[in-house]
Amino acid sequence: MKLPLFPLQMCILPHGYSKLRIFEPRYQRLVKESLKNDLGFGACMLDEDNKTLLPIGTRCNIVDFETLEDGLLGVTIKGVEKFELGTYTIENDGLKRGNVIPVPSWQVLPIAEHQQKYTQILQDLLNEYPEHISQYNLDNFMDLSWVCQRWIEILPISPSEKQHCIAANDPKPTLAMLNDVLK
Incomplete structure (x- = not known):
């Protein structure tokens, strides 16, 4: 599966929620694409130097959006499933698009x-x-x-x-x- 990638300094996992502020044109394009398809996009954490995408990410869907007070686009995202990132390309505007392989979720476990x-x-x-x-x-x-x-x-x-x-x-x-x- 090929997904547009959103490099983040934060972590989101399956069934998690977060809000993002979208201001760069490449990520505005990612949002538009994600709203048109059922796959969503890939959220990948960056390493400590904020330069390298870490290999396990989360496929996310946009569940809500709004115009923020400062006029920027705000989106609420939900984690769907973990994936392993394979190769990726960087498009002309800087948007990364990667080949991802779904990773099984952790088994549901009762709390002792x-x-x-x-x-x-x-x-x-x-x-x-x-x-x-x-x-x-x-x-x-x-x-x-x-x-x-x-x-x-x-x-x-x-x-x-x-x-x-x-x-x-x-x-x-x-x-x-x-x-x-x-x-």
Whole structure:
């Protein structure tokens, strides 16, 4: 599958939501293309130097858009599925378009009693952002994989640390990191 790519300094994963401000013509074109097709676009994190696209990204759909107070385009995006980035090209206006291969999602896992703290702290944090938490179903907070993905999105860790967790076949590396961070 070939997708237009949006390099980001932030992370979005399947079932995650985020808002973006669109001002560069190449990304305005990406938005127009994404609204016309069912595939959406690929969101790829940049490395620590903001120069290199990291190899695991997320296919995203635009679920809402608005004109912001400053006149720029604002879009709300939702993560659909992870992918592995293959080769990509750079078009005349700088828009990157990459070949991507879908990566299986983490299996839905129930939250054990000793893991409830991850859910509770996450809910407390997200309650500070009512517009954001309203996008999520409360049942999601009972899925350990979903909870770990939300933590990866919001933790202030390096892109390479996030990429290490994202590239894993399950949330175990994320749980190990959470144990260290939330002590």
